[in-house]
Amino acid sequence: MSNSYAQPILRTTDLARARQVVGQLLGIADTNELEVDFEARVFSARALTPLRELLPDPDWWSEGGGDTSSDQGGAASAHLPVRLQSWSMSPDSVEPLLKAVGESPATVRWDFSGWPEAPDVGLGTGGSRGAYVTLCVNARDLDLTEPATDHSVFVHVKQVEAERAPWLAAQAGLRVIGDLVMAPH
Structure with missing residues (x-):
């Protein structure tokens, strides 16, 4: 499995606005096969409890040292x-997770079948590799190492189709606001 490359297109303190942009992007994507991946850094039992109620059997590992997982x-x-x-x-899990995450840094990544044709930049339909949108909540980066009081939306593309990222941003009335970086996973 190869990694996708991601580029931020929105940074906002308005989580509803970030979700609206994600919705616009999903509206142009081939979402015949749509699923969601979730990741959070959790620092307290108070923050962990509501997430564990929604995710009864998540994968986890300690960030406090050791190899406990x-x-x-x-x-x-x-x-x-x-x-x-x-x-x-299921995509239906997103809203409850966003409510439960509180102030913890988290990512929600929508995986789908592909991006549409982008004739303005000479690209045909994109396949599932590199077809993601990620919402970083309370974080500026995909690795969740830069906590923030705002939220970021990233579009993912194949590295050889880097010009698709600015095209996707434009479809949501935005522009890229950072560098294209290799995404984790």
């Missing part, structure tokens, strides 16, 4: 701070 069993709350992940979820 869900693979070894035990409770995530005993190993805070932790990074929590859940894959291949």
Whole structure:
């Protein structure tokens, strides 16, 4: 599996605005196969509890040292701070997760079948590799290492189709606002 490349197109303190932009992008994408991946950095039991209610069996690993993870069993709350992940979820899970995440840095990534043709930049229909939109909540980066009081929307593309990112931004009435970077996962 190869990585996608991502470029930020929006930074805002208005989570509803960020969700609107995600919706615009999903509206032009081929979403016949649509699923959501979620990741959060959780620092307290108070922040962990509502997420665990929504994600009864997530993958997690301790960020506080050692190699403790869900693979070894035990409770995530005993190993805070932790990074929590859940894959291949229904898009219906997004709103409850965004409410539960509180102030924790988190990403929601929508995976789908492909981007549309972008004739203005000489690109045909894009396949599923590199076809993602990520909303970073309370973070500026995809790795969740730059906590923030705002939220960022990233479009993902294949590296060889980098010109698709500014084209996608324009479809939402925006422009790219940062560098194209290799995305984790």
